[in-house]
Amino acid sequence: MNHLTTITLMEKGNRKTLLTPIRMAVHSPCSILEATSSTGDLYHAYFYRQQFLAAKKITRSKRSSYLEQALTKGIVFLCPHPVVDKLVSQNETFKNRSLTDLLSFTKRRYTPIEVSQIFRCMDSLIQGDKLFKVMRDVYYDYRRDGKWGKAYSVLLTLEEAFPENQWIASTKHDASFSSYHEKYELNDESLLQHDRSTLEWKLWKNREHPVHRSVWMSSFGNDPSYSIASFSLLYEEQYLNTTEDSFSLFLDTARHHFTQHELKDILIRMADSEHSVIHQAAFRQCIRISAWEEAMTTLIHHPFDLSAQDSRNIKEAIPKVNWDNQLPIEQLSMALIPILKENKHELDSILTACIPILSKTHNLAYLVDWLKPLEKVQCNLPIYQRVQKLLKYAEDPNQQALAGELYYQLGLNREAIDSFSYEMELNPEDPSPVKWLSTLYRETGQADEAAAYQQLLQSMR
Template sequence: MMNQTFYLKDKDQSLTALTPIRLAIHVPCTILEAQDAYHHLYHLYFKDQQFLAAKKVSRSKRRSYTEKAFTQGIVFLCPHPLADQLAEDGATIMNQSFTGLLKKVQHDPLETVEVFSCFDGLIKEEKLFKVLRDHYYTYKRDGKFKKAAVVYERIKSIYPEHEWVQSIRSEKVDLTTDQRLLWQARNLKEGFSVSHQLAAAEEEYRSSPSPGTFKTLLAFTNEHYTPSEQQMLYDRLLTDGYDEPARNAFKELVRNHQPVEAIQLLAKYPFTLRASDVRDLRVMLHDKDNLRSLQFETLCSKLAPHLTDYPDEMNEIILTALKYSPDHDLITLLKHLAPLESLPVYELIKQLSEIAEDPEQQAAAGDLYEKLGFYSEAIDCFTYEMELHPESREPVERLSQTYLAAGQAEEAQAYQELLKSMIS
């Protein structure tokens, strides 16, 4: 998986190429952490997928909103589809100053408080405090005491020890519908975005992976992700060690009669096979066309371990697969077969490797090569034997049989004719 690159354009028209690293889903703001070519970090703030502002940072201020977002929110490594939805590959995002942002949102004082309370680690304390306190007094003057109380609670959460906070009598206010508290409890009532629900479903699966939690996540992603976004999520989960996406995809491929793709998926993303998965794999590996599509090393290292309870069957599959392997180097084959050294085929190749170059044992070597389906090498061995013992009928008979097994009927017939001439 490759992270995308997007561009941040500042007021001086300079462009900075950024690569996403992490995404912190929180309320009210989501933070995308990205880095430039020099590994400098940037935090980009979004609300309801709308870009607010970006800031080059060194580290998060302790007890700031940013720190809370990355420690108490839902954090995903990139690439991730929710990050792509915020900053598409190749997109240019126009940055703006906090002053410019303030002018845009000042028509809604409570919205201003919600957004700017997320920048407590980025804006100087006295400036941010003034912005928030001014809105508190605006609501008080207008007789909107509940909203004033909400603003006070926001200021108190940022500056609990501030002299002004200590001097104000806290009014009782019902915060049971406060989205920050609901989000903290993952109580996603009305008002939460699709992105928050997607993030919560993924978090639930990651914390408690099971067919049930994956089914919930699958339902959300089927409805709200494109196929490419869904695949990106599954690749992310597989990379992080969660196997339910692979199992689900494997079953779908088997159900859709795509055995080659199913085998390749299992080889790339191994997962713990259940009994039904093992049955499907056994059936697929007995199909010669499926075996032809596999590298021999992959069969030995990635797939064979799933069939340890079926050694005789696995030995038969390995012998069949050897016939389609382009690499007949015995030392290489023994290396590939090392995880399966208890199988008879391993011993056969080991024995062959010990006599293959011995001129006195070419007949025996030819027999072993033929058992492996390495007909070209077997023919070389029997030809050497025939030249060494021109009066013997056995090498000629073996050559005829081997050519026939290799599908070369004309050559097999020629050696049959030679046998007849030897008899007469």
């Protein structure tokens, strides 16, 4: 697929800066896209519920900041990646905002609680005292209006940004807030109605716990503004503890949000997981869209138990793959023999399909060595016997008829024609090699030659 390689940042004075995405951290409250300019400057673009907020050129990073938290505890996608494309393709040109403009923009668009949560994410961009003032002003506004629950919510956000601040610690334990401690500590379901944004980031922060993850999905998973976060959560779950039901939901969700080629890219990225269900799905998705090289690469590096249809797909793919040094067919036997040793018919059929490809660059002695792993698993296959016999007969002038039949059985028609031609020269009265040559030329699409040998065969009767 064609990944989005650059995005345009509109700066002050309509100055354009082209940015190349490097990675994206999906986190809460804000996700962060890291990108570089053509001059090598590093930028961080902030998004809230998939809405672009602002981007800033980074000269240094602040330890224990929200940025560090997002990059270490968020769900990180390396670019290019379909999930990143999904976010930035909604608007490939982003009009940047100064922090003053951002404050005005967020105040118009979001609740004061959400504004404080958004600016909490900017702690690596804003001086600590200024950030503290913006957030504390929101707290005081709510408190003056007697909205104690909302004031407490802002305190929790302040605590995230300034965990060592004594004023926050003492204020949080004010008796006026006593009725809210347990409600927020337990993520009471009433918060879904009264303080959704705080409940969301608290659940996300503790998503390693299955209960919190489940509540997050049931509460926010169907909200379009959380669609990327929702998918990312399912994506992460496949690495942590995938199950048949979980992976089925993941695939259904992926098919809803992404194209078939994007789904292939996602599954291939996930193939470094230890879960064979992911390897299987990646292989089958590659086959589905005729991505033959990626299908075989996945199989070689991440073998899995094959169904009968998988085996048929492998045989279909083998002659269509552009085998080279990056994708060596030589490695295929090592991947297939351990997983198909109990299904000898399928294994024999697939290994036989490899022989015409291998014979283009390797001699018969190599083919014998290539099949030797069969001995280690005590798997006696016709293909191995044929190649061993062929190695014995190929250079024997008196065994060219047998060699020709073996070449034919291995799909090596050109070599079979050479053997039967030599046999015909040695035994010009024998009609058998003539009959074989007529058949071989016909099967290789050489009608004139086939007709000539058929005519010769008839004259010998």
